[in-house]
Amino acid sequence: MRLPNGDEVTAPTPVWGLDIQCEKGTNLSYGPWADRQREQLFLFFFPQDYQTMKVFIFIASVPGEIRQVQQFDVRLNILAEATVDILFSKLIMRDGKQENQTNAVHMNVQRGSYFEMTLPWTVSDDGYVTKINGQFLHVDASSSLNYRNLLEAETLDYRVNVHYPRVWNHHQTWDLEFNGCKATYHFLYAHKEFFQDMIEDWSSRVPPDLLHFVPYSWNFIIRMQEFELITLANGYNWVDCEHQANAHIAFCGELFDLRFTLPFTDFLPETVLLKFIIVGENVDLSLFLPPTNTSSNIITALSRNARLIEKEDRPKHSFSSEKWRKFCKLSSGWVDCWHVPELQLSISYTYHPVPPVGPSPQANVSTPEKEELLLSPIRAPHRKKSPMEIIKNLTPEQFDPTSVTADCINVDLRITKPSEIKLYGSVLRMFINLKDCTEQYPPCPTVALDRLIFEMNKRYSETQLQVVVSPLILTTSDDPNHQRLSAHQHLHTGFLMLSGLQMRGDAMFSAEERSLDEETLEYAWLVELTVGTLSGKLTTPQLQNIITALEAFVFTVEDAENSLRHPRPYLYCYHGTPQPQCPQTTSEHFCPTTDTIKYKMVRASLDGISLNLVESGTILCFQMQELLSDPLIGMEAAHNFGTIVKDHNYALTSHTHANIRLLHKQRFFECVVGPLVELFSTTNDIKTKSCALVAIASLLPWLPHIVLNAHIQKLLPVLLQGLYTSDFSKIGEASINMERHDARCGSETRLNTLTTLASLLKQNASPAERHTSTLISFLMPLTTYHPLQTVGVKALECLAALVTLPVSVILPYRNESWSIFDLTPKFITDALMMQHKDGVYLYNCCKNNVCAME
Numbered sequence: 109m110r111l112p113n114g115d116e117v118t119a120p121t122p123v124w125g126l127d128i129q130c131e132k133g134t135n136l137s138y139g140p141w142a143d144r145q146r147e148q149l150f151l152f153f154f155p156q157d158y159q160t161m162k163v164f165i166f167i168a169s170v171p172g173e174i175r176q177v178q179q180f181d182v183r184l185n186i187l188a189e190a191t192v193d194i195l196f197s198k199l200i201m202r203d204g205k206q207e208n209q210t211n212a213v214h215m216n217v218q219r220g221s222y223f224e225m226t227l228p229w230t231v232s233d234d235g236y237v238t239k240i241n242g243q244f245l246h247v248d249a250s251s252s253l254n255y256r257n258l259l260e261a262e263t264l265d266y267r268v269n270v271h272y273p274r275v276w277n278h279h280q281t282w283d284l285e286f287n288g289c290k291a292t293y294h295f296l297y298a299h300k301e302f303f304q305d306m307i308e309d310w311s312s313r314v315p316p317d318l319l320h321f322v323p324y325s326w327n328f329i330i331r332m333q334e335f336e337l338i339t340l341a342n343g344y345n346w347v348d349c350e351h352q353a354n355a356h357i358a359f360c361g362e363l364f365d366l367r368f369t370l371p372f373t374d375f376l377p378e379t380v381l382l383k384f385i386i387v388g389e390n391v392d393l394s395l396f397l398p399p400t401n402t403s404s405n406i407i408t409a410l411s412r413n414a415r416l417i418e419k420e421d422r423p424k425h426s427f428s429s430e431k432w433r434k435f436c437k438l439s440s441g442w443v444d445c446w447h448v449p450e451l452q453l454s455i456s457y458t459y460h461p462v463p464p465v466g467p468s469p470q471a472n473v474s475t476p477e478k479e480e481l482l483l484s485p486i487r488a489p490h491r492k493k494s495p496m497e498i499i500k501n502l503t504p505e506q507f508d509p510t511s512v513t514a515d516c517i518n519v520d521l522r523i524t525k526p527s528e529i530k531l532y533g534s535v536l537r538m539f540i541n542l543k544d545c546t547e548q549y550p551p552c553p554t555v556a557l558d559r560l561i562f563e564m565n566k567r568y569s570e571t572q573l574q575v576v577v578s579p580l581i582l583t584t585s586d587d588p589n590h591q592r593l594s595a596h597q598h599l600h601t602g603f604l605m606l607s608g609l610q611m612r613g614d615a616m617f618s619a620e621e622r623s624l625d626e627e628t629l630e631y632a633w634l635v636e637l638t639v640g641t642l643s644g645k646l647t648t649p650q651l652q653n654i655i656t657a658l659e660a661f662v663f664t665v666e667d668a669e670n671s672l673r674h675p676r677p678y679l680y681c682y683h684g685t686p687q688p689q690c691p692q693t694t695s696e697h698f699c700p701t702t703d704t705i706k707y708k709m710v711r712a713s714l715d716g717i718s719l720n721l722v723e724s725g726t727i728l729c730f731q732m733q734e735l736l737s738d739p740l741i742g743m744e745a746a747h748n749f750g751t752i753v754k755d756h757n758y759a760l761t762s763h764t765h766a767n768i769r770l771l772h773k774q775r776f777f778e779c780v781v782g783p784l785v786e787l788f789s790t791t792n793d794i795k796t797k798s799c800a801l802v803a804i805a806s807l808l809p810w811l812p813h814i815v816l817n818a819h820i821q822k823l824l825p826v827l828l829q830g831l832y833t834s835d836f837s838k839i840g841e842a843s844i845n846m847e848r849h850d851a852r853c854g855s856e857t858r859l860n861t862l863t864t865l866a867s868l869l870k871q872n873a874s875p876a877e878r879h880t881s882t883l884i885s886f887l888m889p890l891t892t893y894h895p896l897q898t899v900g901v902k903a904l905e906c907l908a909a910l911v912t913l914p915v916s917v918i919l920p921y922r923n924e925s926w927s928i929f930d931l932t933p934k935f936i937t938d939a940l941m942m943q944h945k946d947g948v949y950l951y952n953c954c955k956n957n958v959c960a961m962e
Contacts, residue, residue, distance in 0.1 A: 125181030134190035164230035361391035393446035607640030750806030808864035862902035869909030
């Protein structure tokens with residue numbers, strides 16, 4: 109028609125549709141049964157004529173002619189709160205009879221929700237498309253299971269496009285797209301069977317028929333913006349439906365995109381390939397432990413107070429809390445464990461479908477086998493048996509599962525951008541953070557690596573595992589309150605570097621003496637661990653930091669007090685029967701389980717270790733002091749106190765990259781002498797007391813006299829008590845009964861003690877004035893000590909130093925039974941034989957000093 113201004117316009121096509129307004133009290137129910145009724149109605153009003161549809165030719169409107177309708181539109185608007193139920197049923201056995209059990213998905217939706225459907229009334233060159241779309245606002249969905257939580261979303265959009273070709277049995281395409289915003293989905297393992305029952309009830313119950321077969325594909329897109337995917341992680345799959353005291357692991361993020369296709373393109377195909385692609389952006393792995401779990405407060409405190417650092421040793425904030433959360437709120441006890449900026453998960457599944465059993469021989473055999481059975485009467489008598497005849501003649505015991513081609517599942521998880529993990533032991537059990545949780549403690553140890561690869565190849569008789577780790581670096585820092593000199597600031601951060609790690613595992617299975625409905629028996633587990641070179645530099649506090657973190661991590665992984673009992677009160681033996689019921693079980697022992705008789709082998713190799721334990725202080729000595737009480741290595745630890753201050757040509761020198769500080773011997777001695785003297789004085793254990801004395805004696809020969817003089821009042825009582833012990837008193841008896849090694853060690857300790865005592869007395873003998881009686885009575889027998897003649901020389905030096913004391917102190921001991929004048933010339937002879945030329949001099953010195961006193 110022509111408008112007054114001269115423009116020509118075409119009259120619009122007529123609008124044909126149905127608008128439905130739903131107000132209060134609306135309840136919509138749908139399901140497989142209702143869908144089958146819809147299908148019957150369509151077939152009744154639009155019966156299939158199996159003809160190629162004609163293309164619709166649009167003719168411009170002519171005055172006087174009826175306009176042509178192109179589509180039928182249906183729109184349903186919900187103006188108030190409404191409920192939507194999806195009902196389905198499954199067959200169950202109850203009291204020996206089959207019954208239909210009704211299950212449901214119940215949804216509450218709010219006003220503003222709508223449903224639209226467009227039915228085309230015309231056909232184009234490539235067919236026509238039926239469109240369905242709609243939106244649910246503030247949807248709250250639950251299931252009919254005892255654990256009812258299912259889905260909560262602010263908005264849930266859905267779109268379905270069904271493309272029908274002009275030819276009735278050409279390929280059809282069904283595109284289904286679901287978009288959710290601020291959605292929380294609760295995943296339960298029981299949902300797997302729940303939705304499988306729904307699909308089986310919804311799918312066609314007509315046996316496959318080649319004459320009526322229509323190929324089609326279902327393309328799914330499930331996308332959620334700001335989502336929470338919550339799973340239950342209780343032991344042995346327990347679910348607390350009443351009190352909701354469940355452990356949860358949740359995946360929260362900004363984007364979740366799942367795409368997959370269900371191809372039904374071939375009639376009774378040999379294999380079907382399914383591909384699933386999942387993409388996530390800014391995904392967090394979160395953990396929740398119920399208040400009844402004793403590790404809950406530990407994990408929460410660690411998450412709140414743990415100190416994190418970046419690679420540059422700068423403080424790092426915890427995972428961002430400015431994210432949408434509805435269920436997994438940090439204020440409710442949830443803990444974030446892992447942040448991934450982007451991940452992609454690809455799953456390809458090639459499986460062999462089993463056609464449903466139907467009227468023989470149409471639905472339970474494939475097309476080549478049908479041909480074999482149909483043509484067998486007219487073929488020659490001597491023919492090969494058909495596959496069906498071969499299968500029918502096999503008993504279950506004769507059937508070999510390895511004769512059929514196995515299904516194949518390929519899983520590929522890729523994390524292409526840097527991710528951050530806070531490793532809690534509780535996550536491995538259903539991820540404690542690697543350190544304690546206050547600002548006074550050092551930051552958490554951090555592990556950085558470029559690539560972690562996990563591969564698994566699972567077959568019927570064998571499963572192979574492989575883990576490959578790229579070079580990794582562990583860094584740890586000192587306590588922030590621990591200040592170091594500028595020359596030692598490089599010790600603030602320590603590191604461990606592992607050049608590589610590879611683990612291979614091989615599990616072997618057997619179906620021997622196992623029925624087809626039983627699991628195969630795992631009879632061997634082989635592990636090979638190949639570790640590269642471990643190198644690094646640590647201080648002792650940093651080493652303690654790592655060890656403490658590992659101890660806490662293992663503690664929360666085991667977490668025995670929060671373990672749940674297995675729902676089955678018995679174990680299966682390797683015959684596949686409960687242990688109490690197995691014929692091999694006797695009154696003395698049960699028939700063993702598969703884990704008991706399984707062959708296990710672990711082979712490990714390490715390329716090398718290059719660790720440097722460095723320190724500017726002396727924290728190591730406290731560890732050695734604790735070793736003195738060890739009955740096995742206490743004496744060895746005591747002798748090694750002197751190793752630290754001793755001058756070496758092969759170790760602890762600048763040539764071996766040791767950091768030697770000025771006055772390091774004095775600093776070490778000042779640090780240990782107090783605890784060693786206290787240990788010697790307070791312990792009641794003779795062996796510990798001997799170790800403490802040996803530790804002190806091993807230090808004395810390598811220290812300057814000016815250092816020892818400052819501690820003579822503290823050391824002299826210890827040395828005197830050491831001379832008073834049984835090992836030092838009855839020298840003749842001890843030397844006879846002592847083994848050669850112990851005699852040597854004891855003699856060296858006595859020599860070190862006497863050497864230091866002589867040096868101290870030569871410098872200043874006045875501190876020994878109060879102990880003159882004890883010294884003389886025990887030094888005199890040592891002058892004839894035969895296992896080591898040098899001991900006698902040093903004892904004589906001590907006596908020579910004592911005679912320098914005032915006459916009033918020494919003279920009272922002139923008439924004692926062990927007088928200095930009783931020294932026999934035999935000692936001088938022995939000393940001369942040992943080339944100790946000082947023997948004569950010391951003897952004469954003693955006699956002259958005594959004569960002078962007289």
